[in-house]
Amino acid sequence: MCGTRVVVLLIRVAERELRELLGCRRYLLAFAVQTLLLLALLPAFSSLLSEGGATVPVPALRGFIPVGVVDMSGDAELLLSQLSSREELSLRFYSAVPEEELRRGKIAGYLLVPPAYRESSGGGSVVLVLGNSLKAGMLQKAVEDSVTALRSELRGRAGAYPQIEVVRKFRREVVVQVEDRRYSSFFLGYLIPLVLFFPLFMTGGAVVDATTGEKLRRTLEPLLASPLSRGEIVAGKFLALWGFTGMQCTIWLGLVMLMDIPVAEPGSVLLVLLAAAASLTASGMLLGMLAKSVKEANLALMLLYIPAFIGVLYTLTAGFFTGFSPSVLPAAAVAQAVSGGTEAWKAVLPQLGIAALSLVTCRWVLGREEVLSGSRPSAVQLLREVALGGAEAGAGVKLGLLLAPFSFTTAMLLELLAAFTMLHLLPRTVALPLLVLLSALAEEMLKLLPVALFLRWRRASAGSVLACALSSAAGFSAIETALAIAGAALLGGSFSTVAAGRFLTLSMHLLATSVAALGLMRGGCLRPALISAAVLLHSAFNIMLLGAVLWV
Amino acid sequence: MIVFERVTKRFGGVTVLQELDFRVAEGEVFGLLGENGAGKTTALRLLCGVLKPTSGRVLVRGLEVSTRTREVRRMIGYLPEEPSMYERMSARELLHFFAGLYDVEEAEERAERMLELVGLAERADSKISTFSKGMRQRLSIARALLHEPPVLVLDEPTSGLDPLSARQLRRLIAEMSASRTVMLCTHHLQEAEELCHRIGILHGGRLVAVGTPEELKAGLEEHGWSSPTLEDVFVWYTGGGVANPGG
Numbered sequence: 001m002c003g004t005r006v007v008v009l010l011i012r013v014a015e016r017e018l019r020e021l022l023g024c025r026r027y028l029l030a031f032a033v034q035t036l037l038l039l040a041l042l043p044a045f046s047s048l049l050s051e052g053g054a055t056v057p058v059p060a061l062r063g064f065i066p067v068g069v070v071d072m073s074g075d076a077e078l079l080l081s082q083l084s085s086r087e088e089l090s091l092r093f094y095s096a097v098p099e100e101e102l103r104r105g106k107i108a109g110y111l112l113v114p115p116a117y118r119e120s121s122g123g124g125s126v127v128l129v130l131g132n133s134l135k136a137g138m139l140q141k142a143v144e145d146s147v148t149a150l151r152s153e154l155r156g157r158a159g160a161y162p163q164i165e166v167v168r169k170f171r172r173e174v175v176v177q178v179e180d181r182r183y184s185s186f187f188l189g190y191l192i193p194l195v196l197f198f199p200l201f202m203t204g205g206a207v208v209d210a211t212t213g214e215k216l217r218r219t220l221e222p223l224l225a226s227p228l229s230r231g232e233i234v235a236g237k238f239l240a241l242w243g244f245t246g247m248q249c250t251i252w253l254g255l256v257m258l259m260d261i262p263v264a265e266p267g268s269v270l271l272v273l274l275a276a277a278a279s280l281t282a283s284g285m286l287l288g289m290l291a292k293s294v295k296e297a298n299l300a301l302m303l304l305y306i307p308a309f310i311g312v313l314y315t316l317t318a319g320f321f322t323g324f325s326p327s328v329l330p331a332a333a334v335a336q337a338v339s340g341g342t343e344a345w346k347a348v349l350p351q352l353g354i355a356a357l358s359l360v361t362c363r364w365v366l367g368r369e370e371v372l373s374g375s376r377p378s379a380v381q382l383l384r385e386v387a388l389g390g391a392e393a394g395a396g397v398k399l400g401l402l403l404a405p406f407s408f409t410t411a412m413l414l415e416l417l418a419a420f421t422m423l424h425l426l427p428r429t430v431a432l433p434l435l436v437l438l439s440a441l442a443e444e445m446l447k448l449l450p451v452a453l454f455l456r457w458r459r460a461s462a463g464s465v466l467a468c469a470l471s472s473a474a475g476f477s478a479i480e481t482a483l484a485i486a487g488a489a490l491l492g493g494s495f496s497t498v499a500a501g502r503f504l505t506l507s508m509h510l511l512a513t514s515v516a517a518l519g520l521m522r523g524g525c526l527r528p529a530l531i532s533a534a535v536l537l538h539s540a541f542n543i544m545l546l547g548a549v550l551w552v
Numbered sequence: 553m554i555v556f557e558r559v560t561k562r563f564g565g566v567t568v569l570q571e572l573d574f575r576v577a578e579g580e581v582f583g584l585l586g587e588n589g590a591g592k593t594t595a596l597r598l599l600c601g602v603l604k605p606t607s608g609r610v611l612v613r614g615l616e617v618s619t620r621t622r623e624v625r626r627m628i629g630y631l632p633e634e635p636s637m638y639e640r641m642s643a644r645e646l647l648h649f650f651a652g653l654y655d656v657e658e659a660e661e662r663a664e665r666m667l668e669l670v671g672l673a674e675r676a677d678s679k680i681s682t683f684s685k686g687m688r689q690r691l692s693i694a695r696a697l698l699h700e701p702p703v704l705v706l707d708e709p710t711s712g713l714d715p716l717s718a719r720q721l722r723r724l725i726a727e728m729s730a731s732r733t734v735m736l737c738t739h740h741l742q743e744a745e746e747l748c749h750r751i752g753i754l755h756g757g758r759l760v761a762v763g764t765p766e767e768l769k770a771g772l773e774e775h776g777w778s779s780p781t782l783e784d785v786f787v788w789y790t791g792g793g794v795a796n797p798g799g
Contacts, residue, residue: 012652016638023640218636222695225600225630226653227622369563369603 009228013236014243021206021244031248034202038195038252042259045191063090065139068098068110073117078154079126082146083111089142105323108135111143135321190320192261193335196269197312199248200277204301206244207281210237211288212297216374224372234363238282245277264340271344272337275351276330280308282358289365290376387457396460396468399450404475407446411476415439436546440538444516444531447472447509451517462521469517473509480505501545508541553578553733554599554703559608561594561757568594570757572608576750581729583744584737586754587790592737593633595754596707599735600630612703626654629696633707635688639681643672643691646680647698654699666694670724686717693724704728706736710743722746741782751782753789760789 021027065088069080083089092098092107101107109130117124128143130136214220223233253270257263284301291297312331319325325332333347370377377385386398418438422431447469454460454468481502488498512534519530554576561569569591576582584592597603598610601621610617612624637646644663651659667673670690675683683691689709696704709725710718722743725734729747738744744751745765753761753768761768765782772780772788780788 009653012649016641016649020638020640217639218632218634219638221602221632221634221636222630222650222692223653224602225625225628225632226650227625227655228653229622372597372602 006232009232010236010239013223013228013233014239017210017237017240018243020210021240024206024209027206030202030205034198035251035255038198038255039259042192042195042256042261045187062087064088065135065142066090066092066107067139067143068101068107069093069113070095070097070110071113072115073113073124075118075120076113076126078119079113079146079150082150082153083143086142086146088138102129102131105131107131108139186320188262188338189335190316192256192263192338193331194312194316196249196252196256196273196334196338197276197309197331199245199252200273200280201305201309202248203241203245203281204284204298204305207241207284208288208291208294208297208301210241211285212291212294215289215371216294218374220366221372224366230366231363234285234359234366238285238359238362241281241285242274242278245281246274249273249277263338265337265344268337268344269334272330272333272347272351275348275355279351279354279358280304282355282362286358286362286365289362289371292374292376383453384457387454392458392460392464393467395458396450396454396464397471399454400468400471400473401475403450403453404472404479407443407449407472408476408479411439411443411446414442418442436542437535437539440542441535443476444512444535444538447476447513448516448520448531451513451520455520465517465521466514469513470510473513474506477502477506477509504545505541508538512538512541553580553613554582554735555609555611556595556598557609557611559595559598559605559610561591561598561603562606568757569598569605569754572757572759574752574759574762576733576735578733579731580750581734581736581748583748583751584735584754585739585741585744585751585786586737590754590790591757592754593707596630596705596735596737599705600628601625602630626699627701628703628705629699629701631689631692631696631704631706631709633711635685635692637680637688637691637695639679641680642677643667643680643683643694644676646691647695650695651698656699662698663694666698669697670694671720686713686721689713689717689721690724693721693728697728702732704732704734704736706734708738709736710738710740718743741786745782753786755790761785 067083067089069083069091071080071093080091084091092101094101094110097112098107098110102110109128112127112129114124114127117126126147128140130140220233224230228236250270253263253266253273257266263269283304287300287304288297291300311329315325315329315331316335319332319335325335327333327336327343327346328350330347330351333344337344365371365376368377383399383402386402387395389395390398415435415438419435422435422438425431426434450472451465451469454465460468481498484498484502485495488495515537516531516534519527519534522530556572556574559569559572560567572591572595574582584595586592594603598605599612599617601617601624604618612627615624615627617624638649641649644667647663647666648659651663656662664673664676667676670693672687672691672694675687680688680691693709696706704725706725710721713721718740725736725747728734734747736744736747748765750762750764751768752759761771763771765785768785769780769782772785775788777784777788
């Protein structure tokens, strides 16, 4: 069938969906109310935050506020020790004024102790230069508190009585000034990006109606019996729902700009929002297709939207307060694009990838026959299909890999639960060796799960069972490795150490699971003996690793 | 025209249809009878390409449904068991939408003709949500006939209708079947006898009997029944061969 014809069909399906959406008064009403709220709220926030001096309570996190110190006097020991004693401050010493670090948001401000400052002979003035983030307000308060504490401490001493004065210098009081309007960094860097994400979370009802609703109303069947392919049905629905969300995003962005709020790169903002809308809509459609009832679909969508929204909040918060703002995250990319200077494609590509993957899965789900009866395939049924279909060794490998995330997550949860309980109930000398043994047992049993299912569902050769065991162990180890690499990247660990450790762990997993799988295949006394040998091997490895870590 | 060639269909571990093997000739009206869960709807869905057989093949005019799905679907007008339609659309809008999917030429005129044929011309612009079940069923027929398909597949077309609406619909189906091959499944034996040239009886996913109503009844007479009805035939094949109550 020619491409033009497919496009025409897609447009017809999308047009019908869109008409259905626009014909529904409750969607339009909800959209109108939300837009009116936006219109009312934004100017209020804009006015409230225009001075740029908003301060929020300081969380008692160690080193939460990075501050630069330039000690040009060499006689500020008491002041610096007072500042060091404050947990929330992280002091970074510089020999020259760290303007560049302040500009890049690496520090919240810096304290300049001039050469004339002498604690031993009457004190003097210090200069506190503050950046434009909310941390600046917190830093100012921390420094002032330290100075006050120092004053009272020195007041009790004979002789020295320094006069310490803090000079505040905001680098920039406001970020942008448009005619008579001034906008704080918080307003532009946090609130506006957050507001722009709202429309993405407003179309859940429409997604459920177009997927679960249509499935339950049984209006899908005439479509499935028409010349449309399943892919065209999914794509047509997606286009309509995405178009609807995209339209809302565009209107909101347009309204924000109409209010004269300066958005540096509206094109990039819209691009990232549309990509995020695509991934959220497609994932929502997939959940809607899988749901058995509207109630279940709403719950599933809530479980998708809440973490996604929290993700947006966390990204914006981390970006604003710590400067950690990787452009690959849509919220970070939008925040950067609002202020100017972003590489939007970094955020766009992964989102489009998620959307494509969700749509392909959605098409596959629609191809499942259970969908017509408002049902869905169970996880066990799908696993059975994998195990029973296709080449024997391939099925074993697929089963092992498919169950690896489940085995890993369950093992981690069990180990955490055991650690939490045993360390509270038992003395450490007893709890620790027991924990090592228990975690090895849990991991080995869970890695054996696909092997046990494979043996139960299929009369398989020893080679295929071994392939299943190895893929299960490799999958388990791959997840561990991915987490270790992410940890090293975030916490600044050494990649070569991680790689060496992971290689050893992978070897152990492969060996132990093979031994245990061999035990599972053999009956009689060999079964418990080989499985126990695998657990003991795993435990010995863990003890060795723990010893090595402690020794290092 | 329609060929079911050793078709088996399994859902999970359950076999819904087993080795289904029969042919429907051009212009024939073939009825599938069977108790609930016998596999009638599944057989029709396989014919329309909504489902795929686990083994065997279904052919329409020589084209295999699972490989030439799009072409086969263009040849079929399908009336599903539930006359579910887009509630917010009007009857006319619905027909225009489906006309677009089937590439119907002169779609507007064709839609008007169909609406007149099923007696819904006066309600053409009313929302489907305001329609009774009988009106929905007639609109479904109009939708199924819209692209002038040579094959009509009807899944319990008169189910849930009042006697008058059911009679009107049967008359309509009889008119339509004059120039088409029709495959229908129904629970109404009188309807089957009235409309179908041949009947197949499904029991537990197997085709246990095929023939004209007269042939099926004659077959029962050979078992010692006197003047059996189609209901007797149905009970004989699906109830495990009970003794002739009138014998």
